[in-house]
Amino acid sequence: MSDKEAEFREFVGAQMESLRGLAYLTCGDWQVAEDAVLAALARLYVKWNRVDKPDAYARTAVVRAAIDETRRPWWRREQSHSHAALPEEVAPDPIPHADDRVQLRQALSRLPVKQRAVLVLRFLEGQSVQQTAAALRCPEGTVKVYTARGLDALRRVLGVRLGIDEQTGGRHEATV
Amino acid sequence: MKQLSDLLEEAARQDAPPLRHTVDDVVIAGKRRTTRRNFGWASVAAVAVAAAIGVPQLLIPRAPEPVPLLVAPATTTSAPSAAAAPKAAYSFKGYAAGRLRVADPTGWRLADQNAEIRRGATTVGTLTVYNGGVDPRRVYRDGTVTTTDPVGGHPAVLIVPKDGEAADAMLAWEYGRGAWATVAMLEPNAERDARQVAEAFRSSPAYDVTIPLRAGTVPPGYQIMSVTVGGGEATVLVAPAAAVRLMLLDPDRRYPSAKFGNAFSGLVFELHPRTTGFLKPTGSKVVCETYENATNGQPCAKLAADGRYVVEAHGPATSKRADAIAMLGGVTVADPADPSTWYPLDKAFPASAQPYRD
Missing domain, CATH: 1.10.10.10 (Winged helix-like DNA-binding domain superfamily/Winged helix DNA-binding domain)
Known part of the structure; x- marks a missing residue:
């Protein structure tokens, strides 16, 4: 394992849970949130050598990924149904x-x-x-x-x- | 009194289920992504299969570097003239492709038509069928275009849009002379699915684009640019006629942002479930809102379809609230859940707003 990969692993281990919380607040679904985190961190892995501030990059990428997840039509349909069930x-x-x-x-x-x-x-x-x-x-x-x-x-x-x-x-x- | 930041931190932490993925999963996903970038789509499938069955991967050959294709520049014979603008009609219907199903088209634009690709109830991709003369190799000229195996004997390419990842590659093929379509799958490693969808594609006789709303009042000087329906929502963008004219002179039918600005400068008619959207009308009251730095004028909304839906109208940036209220006042809504009640586009909007010339 290279030093860079070890660094990346350490970063992911320390941040994954809080990144999922960030994604969860953005999209409102724990599972979708974790998918968004996985996608964003996989992108970060590719760019790990070139990113100056991985923490800031990851947090922005996770929020964007969570927004993207909510744009999928099936998800939006599900959301509209669940919103309809919420009391005023x-x-x-x-x-x-x-x-x-x-x-x-x-x-x-x-x-x-x-x-x-x-x-x-x-x-x-x-x-x-x-x-x-x-x-x-x-x-x-x-x-x-x-x-x-x-x-x-x-x-x-x-x-x-x-x-x-x-x-x-x-x-x-x-x-x- | 609690700080909002504390509440957010609690809400982001408490009651969280255990993580399903580990650090190893992230690293593997990252490595797969790297592999896709380096080797291209076809090799990824081979790597995935080899990994699944434990075959050493050392002998997998490196795919050739992407070679940009020579895309013929638009000529007067291939470029559509304003007079040759497409009638708003769909030219294919939903179909089965193995375990996937392509839904009936739900979007029409000057450039293309599109439909969702589904596996069961889940959307897994998009089929885009370009209107005659529009060439996706030119549309994505800033990206990477790589030749690939033909689709049913027709020329095909893989396209990665600019700044896209290899995982974003879409399959494009020329299904008829000068007639192109693309399949973009949401899932990675889905070339086989994309090919299945492409090979099962057949065009149909043209039929009407229908929408669940009818506009009684459309200011003169605007023409329909796009229609999107689905999931209980519908959006019709009506652009300044001058912009539509420029789009029709462009072989790729792009919105002329350089001249009309990055924000859409036309009219918008939207229908969506009551539970979504910014504006919350109640009863028979029309509500309007003024956006700071408005780019789509002042939106106004009213309830429709027995209060289950909201219909919104936005004027152009320079419009007054009265314009949006007038547009909204003329809107009639069918049953959004029952496509058999929807209006053909040429009956739903006045002749002056139709996206073609007789």
Whole structure:
């Protein structure tokens, strides 16, 4: 095994689980998320010698791959059926600590995939508007609109106050 | 009060099922990808088979380097003139290809028609049948085109689009004189499937493109550029007539972005299930939204088909909200789930908007 391959293996071992979480929040399906991670990391393997910041590359590639997975027509059909089954307002969960998490996942699942991706990149990954725009290959204006819309939608679905403080200490924060 | 970032971190971590793949799986997938890049599609199949049965792979010959084909530049005889614009019609029907099935076509554009390839209920690829004169070797001129074995005796090539991976290679073949089609499979190592689909392809007598919506009001000076239906959704792009004219003068029927900008500068009619989309109309109310940096004008939407669907209309970037409301007001929706109720395109849009000239 070459040093490069050992490096790659170490990277994958350390990052695979968190990358899957990133993909999951983007596409809303654990299995699809793992497929997206596998595809993105296989691409990274090919470019391993040429990528300066593998962590940033992997996280962007995973989000893009997760978005691509959701564009497949069969997946979209499945999503539209599952969305139809969701209640307009999310019922309180009997387990209080799981409640926030479940509600957030359901709220995210109601957003278009690119809006989800924007929220995930900005508030989980702490990326700026400019970085998010570059990662998703869309104009900065679109990122701003999606951020505002996504937060607004979360507010509506979660039924709680959701504030945003732009770039606090290098990280973009919103509170619920 | 919790930070959204903390909630997202929890949601991304908690309740996660065990990983199905290991680091080894990732490395193997990466190596396969490298192999595909280095050896080409045909050799990958051989490597996969050899790996499966444990045969040493040292003797597998390296495939020849891709050699760009000489694609004849468009000439006046092959280039369609605006007067020769295609009528909006499909020229093939769904068919079986071994264990795969090609669905009826669900997309029509000035350049081509396309259909999903399915294995059971899963979409595994796309068949694109180019309208007369459009040559995929020229369409993908920035990519890599490599000769491959003929399909049913017809010339065939493998095409990897620019910046694509070898895994993105599609099979293209000239099924009739000057008439090309491509098969793009989503799965890697699927050349055999692609060939099966290609070899079973037959064209049919032309028949109507139908859609589940009818537009009563289309501003003058716009013509249909593309229609996409399927999965309970339908989209009709109606481009400025000047753009359509330029597309028809281009042998590959490309949208003239250089002149009309990268964003689509025409009208959009969309139908989709109520559970998707940005705009959420309720009751009989029309709702509109103003996008920051709008590129498709101001979209307006209303409920349709007993409230199960939403129909949206977008004017061009320069349009006013009243234009979109007027377009939307004229829209009638059939039953999106029942294609027998759909409207032929030439009845669904006014003559002025039809993508061909009589």
